[in-house]
Amino acid sequence: MICIAHIVAMKVGIADTTFARFDMGAAAIDELKKNASMRIERHTVPGIKDLPVAAKKLIEERKCDIVMALGMPGATPIDKTCAHEASLGLIQAQLMTNTHIIEVFVHEDEAKDDKMLAELAGRRTREHTQNVIKLLLKPKLLEKDAGMGKRQGSEDAGPLRL
Amino acid sequence: MICIAHIVAMKVGIADTTFARFDMGAAAIDELKKNASMRIERHTVPGIKDLPVAAKKLIEERKCDIVMALGMPGATPIDKTCAHEASLGLIQAQLMTNTHIIEVFVHEDEAKDDKMLAELAGRRTREHTQNVIKLLLKPKLLEKDAGMGKRQGSEDAGPLRL
Amino acid sequence: MICIAHIVAMKVGIADTTFARFDMGAAAIDELKKNASMRIERHTVPGIKDLPVAAKKLIEERKCDIVMALGMPGATPIDKTCAHEASLGLIQAQLMTNTHIIEVFVHEDEAKDDKMLAELAGRRTREHTQNVIKLLLKPKLLEKDAGMGKRQGSEDAGPLRL
Amino acid sequence: MICIAHIVAMKVGIADTTFARFDMGAAAIDELKKNASMRIERHTVPGIKDLPVAAKKLIEERKCDIVMALGMPGATPIDKTCAHEASLGLIQAQLMTNTHIIEVFVHEDEAKDDKMLAELAGRRTREHTQNVIKLLLKPKLLEKDAGMGKRQGSEDAGPLRL
Amino acid sequence: MICIAHIVAMKVGIADTTFARFDMGAAAIDELKKNASMRIERHTVPGIKDLPVAAKKLIEERKCDIVMALGMPGATPIDKTCAHEASLGLIQAQLMTNTHIIEVFVHEDEAKDDKMLAELAGRRTREHTQNVIKLLLKPKLLEKDAGMGKRQGSEDAGPLRL
Numbered sequence: 001m002i003c004i005a006h007i008v009a010m011k012v013g014i015a016d017t018t019f020a021r022f023d024m025g026a027a028a029i030d031e032l033k034k035n036a037s038m039r040i041e042r043h044t045v046p047g048i049k050d051l052p053v054a055a056k057k058l059i060e061e062r063k064c065d066i067v068m069a070l071g072m073p074g075a076t077p078i079d080k081t082c083a084h085e086a087s088l089g090l091i092q093a094q095l096m097t098n099t100h101i102i103e104v105f106v107h108e109d110e111a112k113d114d115k116m117l118a119e120l121a122g123r124r125t126r127e128h129t130q131n132v133i134k135l136l137l138k139p140k141l142l143e144k145d146a147g148m149g150k151r152q153g154s155e156d157a158g159p160l161r162l
Numbered sequence: 163m164i165c166i167a168h169i170v171a172m173k174v175g176i177a178d179t180t181f182a183r184f185d186m187g188a189a190a191i192d193e194l195k196k197n198a199s200m201r202i203e204r205h206t207v208p209g210i211k212d213l214p215v216a217a218k219k220l221i222e223e224r225k226c227d228i229v230m231a232l233g234m235p236g237a238t239p240i241d242k243t244c245a246h247e248a249s250l251g252l253i254q255a256q257l258m259t260n261t262h263i264i265e266v267f268v269h270e271d272e273a274k275d276d277k278m279l280a281e282l283a284g285r286r287t288r289e290h291t292q293n294v295i296k297l298l299l300k301p302k303l304l305e306k307d308a309g310m311g312k313r314q315g316s317e318d319a320g321p322l323r324l
Numbered sequence: 325m326i327c328i329a330h331i332v333a334m335k336v337g338i339a340d341t342t343f344a345r346f347d348m349g350a351a352a353i354d355e356l357k358k359n360a361s362m363r364i365e366r367h368t369v370p371g372i373k374d375l376p377v378a379a380k381k382l383i384e385e386r387k388c389d390i391v392m393a394l395g396m397p398g399a400t401p402i403d404k405t406c407a408h409e410a411s412l413g414l415i416q417a418q419l420m421t422n423t424h425i426i427e428v429f430v431h432e433d434e435a436k437d438d439k440m441l442a443e444l445a446g447r448r449t450r451e452h453t454q455n456v457i458k459l460l461l462k463p464k465l466l467e468k469d470a471g472m473g474k475r476q477g478s479e480d481a482g483p484l485r486l
Numbered sequence: 487m488i489c490i491a492h493i494v495a496m497k498v499g500i501a502d503t504t505f506a507r508f509d510m511g512a513a514a515i516d517e518l519k520k521n522a523s524m525r526i527e528r529h530t531v532p533g534i535k536d537l538p539v540a541a542k543k544l545i546e547e548r549k550c551d552i553v554m555a556l557g558m559p560g561a562t563p564i565d566k567t568c569a570h571e572a573s574l575g576l577i578q579a580q581l582m583t584n585t586h587i588i589e590v591f592v593h594e595d596e597a598k599d600d601k602m603l604a605e606l607a608g609r610r611t612r613e614h615t616q617n618v619i620k621l622l623l624k625p626k627l628l629e630k631d632a633g634m635g636k637r638q639g640s641e642d643a644g645p646l647r648l
Numbered sequence: 649m650i651c652i653a654h655i656v657a658m659k660v661g662i663a664d665t666t667f668a669r670f671d672m673g674a675a676a677i678d679e680l681k682k683n684a685s686m687r688i689e690r691h692t693v694p695g696i697k698d699l700p701v702a703a704k705k706l707i708e709e710r711k712c713d714i715v716m717a718l719g720m721p722g723a724t725p726i727d728k729t730c731a732h733e734a735s736l737g738l739i740q741a742q743l744m745t746n747t748h749i750i751e752v753f754v755h756e757d758e759a760k761d762d763k764m765l766a767e768l769a770g771r772r773t774r775e776h777t778q779n780v781i782k783l784l785l786k787p788k789l790l791e792k793d794a795g796m797g798k799r800q801g802s803e804d805a806g807p808l809r810l
Binding site for chain 1: 250252254263312320
């Protein structure tokens with residue numbers, strides 16, 4: 001009984017952007033609802049550089065136990081710099097809160113066309129949602145996969161072939 | 163009544179520079195006044211690397227609920243490095259205050275001539291001012307636009323075409 | 325007696341990833357068990373950018389005296405950027421806790437084939453595990469090796485030849 | 487009377503280096519003395535990477551209201567990296583103290599010969615000293631110049647020509 | 649008498665690495681002993697990325713008044729990135745402690761052969777040790793050299809020739 005009460009109490013924050021060209025937030029929420037009984041808080045911001053403080057606010061003001069930071073950086077050099085800045089801020093936000101923030105970024109130049117990019121964004125978001133559930137509820141499953149060359153969105157690299 | 167009192171109480175900080183070649187601060191203030199009843203605090207500094215502490219002072223000393231950090235980085239490599247440093251500082255300032263700072267940077271090499279650059283600077287500033295209003299007063303409008311490929315200053319990319 | 329009690333009380337944190345293609349965590353734990361009587365805490369996360377907060381949680385929540393942060397960055401430019409971001413976060417985590425976190429990263433392009441990469445990952449992990457033991461229990465052994473051109477995983481460069 | 491007392495009480499910190507090839511500190515102090523009744527504290531350090539903590543100590547230990555960080559980065563790639571690191575540290579120091587630190591860097595490759603470089607260093611230092619005075623005593627003058635394309639050391643770019 | 653007591657009480661921290669191919673720590677300690685009556689604390693770590701927390705621990709746990717961070721980054725791109733990360737961490741450690749940490753890095757590609765590299769490492773370490781003594785005991789000597797183009801390890805650039 002205590003265990004179930006614990007699961008119900010867990011809260012996942014979803015930080016996403018209007019810049020993204022795919023609704024990664026909706027995909028994450030759908031995957032969460034299908035697989036676990038979490039409470040969900042969502043905070044949508046304009047772009048990826050707004051995600052670090054959005055995630056920190058979800059943790060500190062809206063009491064999330066973990067946050068997913070979802071974004072789609074563009075393909076130009078300035079976009080890559082923005083993604084780098086956002087990533088550094090997300091790491092810093094985690095260190096300030098002792099809370100995991102799972103960054104799910106899909107770069108616009110990772111796929112050949114819009115259709116494949118949407119599929120990649122959906123798959124990566126959903127597979128990282130599974131990681132979020134494991135981090136919160138089943139950390140031993142991650143330990144079992146240590147060193148197994150897991151990838152999110154594309155095929156696993158797998159362990160080194162000896 | 164409580165709602166209106168709340169709107170009146172909101173305060174927006176404007177941090178801008180003398181380095182910029184367009185008065186982005188004036189555009190932001192004009193757009194704010196046309197669309198909402200916010201109080202406004204302005205702090206003009208020499209260059210974009212002065213913006214992070216300017217924004218933090220607007221938040222902590224002048225009690226702003228959100229800040230717009232407005233700047234126009236030049237076109238040379240050293241200017242790009244300055245913009246990168248300023249962006250990292252702005253993210254850090256947000257994390258230290260749990261307050262959004264909306265960065266509005268217009269790079270001098272983003273347009274072909276002075277006239278187009280001024281138009282871009284005006285449009286981007288005004289469209290980000292709309293984001294600021296939404297973040298403060300109507301966050302559900304941002305959520306509705308999640309994944310819609312919104313851009314500020316140029317045409318929206320729109321959602322991926324499937 | 326006090327000395328032995330002290331050794332028994334020491335706790336080493338192992339932070340590793342499911343992204344890695346070699347179980348560096350298992351290698352570190354094996355090497356620790358063969359060489360010292362440490363208590364071990366393990367926290368496996370998806371990727372290297374999750375390591376900084378994982379290490380900080382091991383230190384602050386699970387009371388580790390030192391942490392090993394184990395990862396295998398990929399070979400593409402974005403992977404190199406991720407490794408850079410993770411490294412900066414690991415340094416920051418150390419400064420926030422006054423605790424050493426020994427980063428053991430093996431880049432996928434450091435070896436010609438899977439077999440050599442696995443051997444490198446194993447050797448580097450084990451040799452850094454020896455450093456961890458020295459940092460905790462025998463710091464004078466490190467001082468004796470100061471300036472000796474030590475390398476982990478490959479042959480020592482040795483001191484400059486005069 | 488209160489106003490004058492206030493002006494007298496203001497203290498400006500000068501952080502400069504022995505690495506620089508021009509005495510920017512002396513230029514700043516001369517310009518300050520000619521234009522305002524400020525108290526001055528000086529802290530000279532070896533190189534630009536020593537400036538962030540020097541500035542923070544001037545603020546926190548010697549009670550400066552603002553600091554000028556003066557340096558002359560060299561022309562090689564490693565020098566550029568040092569300047570980048572120093573700039574990030576200066577921004578961080580400002581955020582930790584809520585105090586402006588005006589960075590005045592003159593890169594050795596900004597001028598064709600020693601004479602022009604010295605003139606540039608002198609002019610930029612003095613023009614930024616004017617900014618320091620405005621930030622402390624006449625912030626409305628900076629606001630009036632918002633978006634006017636001001637430059638320090640070289641000719642103003644001016645506002646965009648429409 | 650008070651003055652002498654003060655000098656005796658000063659403590660210098662030496663943070664160095666086993667990765668370096670020259671015993672910079674020994675050179676610094678020798679130079680310190682020849683020139684001043686400081687107490688010395690040494691903490692040797694594996695590599696330069698371990699130096700920031702080593703320096704902070706020397707300051708906070710072993711009460712050093714200043715620290716020298718000594719390292720020899722390798723010549724490859726990844727080594728340069730490591731040096732950059734270490735430098736950023738050292739600046740951050742200084743800001744967190746309001747204490748100078750003098751970074752003395754000698755890059756492996758700064759000299760043509762082992763002999764010249766060793767000489768450079770020795771000279772730079774000793775000349776920076778002189779800076780450390782000045783920072784602690786004779787800050788006015790540094791101020792006298794402001795803008796004089798001082799270099800450590802190689803010939804001084806000297807002031808600009810007008």
